[in-house]
Amino acid sequence: MLLYRRGTEIRGYVNNCPHFGLPLNARANEFLLYGEGLIMCAHHSAVFRLVDGQCVAGLTSGERLEPVPVRLVGTEIFLADA
Numbered sequence: 637m638l639l640y641r642r643g644t645e646i647r648g649y650v651n652n653c654p655h656f657g658l659p660l661n662a663r664a665n666e667f668l669l670y671g672e673g674l675i676m677c678a679h680h681s682a683v684f685r686l687v688d689g690q691c692v693a694g695l696t697s698g699e700r701l702e703p704v705p706v707r708l709v710g711t712e713i714f715l716a717d718a
Contacts (some may be wrong), residue, residue, distance in 0.1 A: 637704055639713065640686035642673070646713060647686060648704035653677045655695050660684075 638651045638660065651659045655677070661667045662678035670676040673686045682694030689701035705716035 638667070638675075638701075639706065640673075641708075642687070644708060646706055646708045647689070648706035648713075648715075649686075649689050649701040650704060652702065653679060653682060654691070654699040654701065655682060656680060 638649045640647045640649070651661070653660055656679050658677075658679050660675060660677050668676040668678055670683050674683050674692070675686055676683050677694065680695055682691050682697070684691050684701055689703055691697050691699045691701075707714050707716040
């Protein structure tokens with residue numbers, strides 16, 4: 637799972653590239669950030685917006701990361717009911 641937080645807004649995604657079916661990161665706990673709010677797949681360089689999971693560049697352009705519903709309660713993050 638991948639979490640993105642901007643202020644009090646939090647997003648969760650399955651850590652899986654929709655094109656290759658591999659994790660977005662090549663090394664444990666190391667992700668390639670590509671500018672503000674963008675993450676790059678370490679395997680084939682597709683770029684995704686973390687605010688909505690949309691692919692904005694690369695082979696999977698038009699696809700998106702699979703969302704995981706989460707909620708922020710105080711300083712803790714929980715899985716939310718879908």
